Amino acid sequence: MRNTITRRSTLKLLVAVPFAGAVVSACGKKTEPDSCQDVAGLNDADKATRTTLQYTDRSPEKDRHCTVCTYWQPAKDVAQCGGCQLVKGPIHPNGFCTAFAAKPA
Numbered sequence: 001m002r003n004t005i006t007r008r009s010t011l012k013l014l015v016a017v018p019f020a021g022a023v024v025s026a027c028g029k030k031t032e033p034d035s036c037q038d039v040a041g042l043n044d045a046d047k048a049t050r051t052t053l054q055y056t057d058r059s060p061e062k063d064r065h066c067t068v069c070t071y072w073q074p075a076k077d078v079a080q081c082g083g084c085q086l087v088k089g090p091i092h093p094n095g096f097c098t099a100f101a102a103k104p105a
Contacts, residue, residue, distance in 0.1 A: 030078070030079035031078055031079070032078060032079065032092070032093055032094065033079055033080055033081045033092060033093075035057055035092070036057055036081035036082075036089075036091055036092040036095065037057060037090070038089075038090060039089050039090075041089070042089050046088035046089060047089075049086070049087060049088065050087055050088070050089060050097075053086065053087055053097040053098050053099050054097055054098050055091070055095060055096070055097040056095060056096055057092040057095050058092070058095070058096070059095060059096030060096065061096070064096060064100050064102070065093065065094045065095060065096055066084065066091055066092065066093055066095040066096065067082075067093045067094075068102055068103055069084075069100050069101060069102065069103065070101040070102070070103050071084045071085040071086050071087075071099065071101065072091070072093075072103075073091075074093075078093075084097075086099050
């Protein structure tokens with residue numbers, strides 16, 4: 001029996017490797033949403049509030065983010081955006097706004 005690499009076996013391998021990588025990466029569980037900036041369903045006043053309170057998906061301070069804020073409303077699934085009592089629309093767990101108020105200890 002000869003151990004030769006044929007064009008057919010090489011092509012099969014070239015097709016299988018990227019497919020296997022895609023399957024493995026799709027199996028990974030997301031621990032947070034990618035972005036919570038979609039404000040398409042908000043009215044102008046709610047959009048203005050987000051702007052006025054300077055909402056952002058990524059807090060500039062590591063110990064001040066939405067999940068430790070009094071106004072945070074967690075999503076049912078960690079891969080989805082949560083909510084806020086003050087800022088309407090989708091809110092990222094690692095987000096921040098100027099109305100941040102730490103939860104009481």
